[in-house]
Amino acid sequence: MKVTRAAAATALAAALVLTLTTAVSAGNDNDIARGSMSEGSLGDLARRHHLRVGTAVDMNAFHNDAVYQDRIASEFSSVTAENVMKWGEIERVRGQLDFTQADELVRFARRNGQQVRGHTLLWHNQLPNWLNEGVASGEIDAAELRALLRQHIFDVAGHFKGKIYQWDVVNEVIDDNAQLRDTIFLRMLGPGYIADAFRWAHQADRGAKLYLNDYNVEGISAKSDAYYALAQQLLAQGVPVEGFGAQGHYGVQFGFHTAFGVAENLRRFERLGLETSLTEVDVRMIMPTDNPKLQAQAQGYSVLLEGCLLVRRCTSFTVWGYTDKYSWVPGFFAGQGAANILDENFNAKPAYEELRAILTLS
């Protein structure tokens, strides 16, 4: 009898633990729901790797092109606003916050079972004109800039509280010489502005994972070393930095890291306790395209995805647009383009097939 009771108790305890574990993991981001994604899509194939695959969304294309919009829902488990969450877009007029476009994207994501990466709370580009002009003319002094930045972070992170799983709190704060970037924030507020930004973001939204984000930091380099030192320093001061994002803007003409090189870099950030993500992946080329370039491009995408899969806490892999029909590349890099995984007609390029193969085979 005693044995039976003990066994029953054990069984009950086991059942309880099971229920509890299930309950906990059901709310855990590791269990990624299929949502609106079609079977065999990138987002669907990435589910068993506990990885979200996302895209940046161009809200103009989103409004004007139904094919573009539908494919976002069927292919991806995460979205990022390509522009509409940036300071200059949200607060064109000082004191008047316009979240219309960003809210629409967040609603779309929710309807389709997707998560939203927040991009970005602090960047030296796409700032409001009134801010740049105010600083340049001296009308806005250091104390006011600090108050404005604080208010901006509370406004935006507060508005989206509970709806963003990862925030790029600071974007591109280290320059190509591995020094803190010379911006109005560094010049007027001093290097402490980075810690302040993370603390304010944490106060405004405790749920989102707070990221450092930059380009040319996929492998180990002077620049990623500078980020490693910055992350260590912030953590030592108790600053709530939780993620390291490597943008992943590659060019075929420059060559790539190896997957192991990417993993080695991401892993050192994870050893500090951070999670990692590839946040803006695209692989541009000098136009026109040809087969060797498209194959090389596929290789560029593949080392970044494999690098991500090789480490334990790489939680999202986002492409910076998914079709060559809408890409920032031709407008920013003269003579270059075709940086995305689908062509202008939404047909799969070798890069797309390569990503699917990796997600299936690894």
Ligand code: XIL
């Ligand atoms: C780019 C957008 O894609 C463009 O539409 C916009 O005109 C400029 O910004 N690094 C970043 C992104 O962090 O925000 C940039 O996005 C691309 C480089």
